[in-house]
Amino acid sequence: MIALPISLLPRLVPTRALLEHTRSMTLADPTPDTLLTATEARALGCLIEKEFTTPDIYPLSLNSLTNACNQRSNRAPILTLTDGEVEQALDGLRQKRLAALFSGADARVPKFRQTLDNEYPMETAARALLAELLLRGPQTTAELRARAERMHPLADLAEAERLLSDLAARPAGALVRLLPRQPGQKEQRWTELLTGEPSLPATPSLANASLPPPSQVPAASSAQSPSPEIEQRIAALESEVASLRSELAALRAALGDA
Helix, strand or coil: CCCCCHHHHHHHCCCHHHHHHHHHHHCCCCCCCCCCCHHHHHHHHHHHHHHHHCHHHCCEEHHHHHHHHHCCCCCCCCCCCCHHHHHHHHHHHHHCCCEEEECCCCCCCCEEEECHHHCCCCCHHHHHHHHHHHHHCCECHHHHHHHHCCCCCCCCHHHHHHHHHHHHCCCCCCCEEECCCCCCCCCCCEEECCCCCCCCCCCCCCCCCCCCCHHHCCCHHHCCCCCHHHHHHHHHHHHHHHHHHHHHHHHHHHHHHC
């Protein structure tokens, strides 16, 4: 048995004060220092997903995680990340205490697992819903419930709604948010906040929309005239039509004489 240096013991055996400090960190709201990049969000979503769906190969090697990040099913958008980019994302997740290196006795290559509960404790089903948001972006409650069931069963839409509402109403700060319904959408969509506040398109109401002054409204009589190129094409077509009409008249005359 290898003896560990005493200097390492405080890191491996947390004191009561350290445990209390850790507990306070688990309730922390995402800050600019802890917000995820798009690649980190994809990697974290994949780690959570694969823990549910393929427990026999979890934790994941770097190669397996890269393949998971780039797979074409259950992803939006489709990415083509390199091992180096995924490794950089893992470094960021480990610094933010959201992923860890797994060093099991049978691990031939370095493997990685998600540690989301270190910072954001939540129900298992809620973690599946959050993973879907990380993997596919904003979705309706119905979409999330249907898609997350491959990871964890959800009784009905009401349960999915409750879990999402709990994530949105965390005392320490929301992890998801219900977006305003956008033009052309029938239902509102949920988005995750681990990557920061979403940027929404400006949708001013008709009541607040300002009309241009009359001087800026083009009059019907001031319609722009065709360009010279278009005029030439029109003239050529008119000439061709006239020629065809002449030929048709000559053909009719010949048939009449016959």
